[in-house]
Amino acid sequence: MPPVKRNNIPLIFLFGPTGVGKTALLDSLFSEGFSVINADSKQIYRHLDIGSAKPEPELVARIPHYLVDILDPWEDFSVGQFVHRADEAVEDILSQGRIPVISGGTAFYFKHFLYGLPESPKSSPEVRFFVQREVETHGQEWAYRRLEEVDPLSAAKIHRNDTYRLTRALEVWEATGRPLSSYRVPSVPREGLKPLIIGLTRDKEELAERIELRVELMVEQGLMEEIDSLLAMKATPEWPGMQGIGYQEYFTLKREGQWSLDAFKALIVKNSIKYAKRQMTFFRSIEGVTWMNPEETESIQALVDDYLS
């Protein structure tokens, strides 16, 4: 039985932009009686340890972690799989009498875990590939006009330049014969789900400094060696795992002939800061978040205690 059926399951969400200090907080506040479910779309991959800022093995050994290292970096993953697996993890954790903490930076995962998945079907790789080729051969304009015909509602919501969403909408149409917009999308949290949602935030400048330091540290810890070993596995920029910040920059700079370690670090910092901003934008749209600075451990502790009592 998925936890959806149960009422008022204790569940803590811990979200924050990259570099805000989630892992440190886990260590200090959730080491006793809690288990962590990773909600970070890159930390699910094996071999992406340093670049994805995965928690130290030592921490993982002390606090049980779910959904870390479950796939190889060339394998596809999706929100759907996340929600299903996270539901299972929640069950498992509760059955052990522990409290689940969903922690990570992928707001999209949080959102759909909280509200439940849309009714639209999961992606079909074959159909997607077919549609991608159609869009390539006939062009973006053609694709958009086609969507306007088969699914005007989606067309109105999707910008004509948004290849990604355009492709998905056409994919759903091709695969099911139904417009994407005909599938219901949940707008309220799932039944019985009343999590404590802690949003971690920090001053912009401070966050940027932390990101710079962290990138420096990643390189010291062997980010280049990690990339080398991925390349030895024949990693390409198309691998889902390689689209993470800290990896994509390697391919970008090599492709542009602009490679240097300094340029690499600078680009990672820049992309991380921009990503942090997008994360905040997304997360601000989720209701019921209690925003805290990770330094305020006592207040957060009090918040958690109060929620669990």
Place this chain on the structure above:
RNA sequence: GGGGAGGUUCCCGAGCGGCCAAAGGGGGCAGACUGUAAAUCUGUUGGUUAUUCCUUCGAAGGUUCGAAUCCUUCUCUCCCCA
């Protein structure tokens, strides 16, 4: 000392008499987000009493109905010859 190129809005960079508050890119800010989401995409970015007026294209002066665009002098930067 001589010759050449150039100084444009936060940055890079286009514009080279009116259609220029000034293309494009970057960055900033704001936003979207229906199974790839560390992805993908959008808006905005001199001030304002806001379909108007003001300030802005190194500085000062000039030509012109009108200048970032033409002329003069000054100033700074880069390159070449000494």
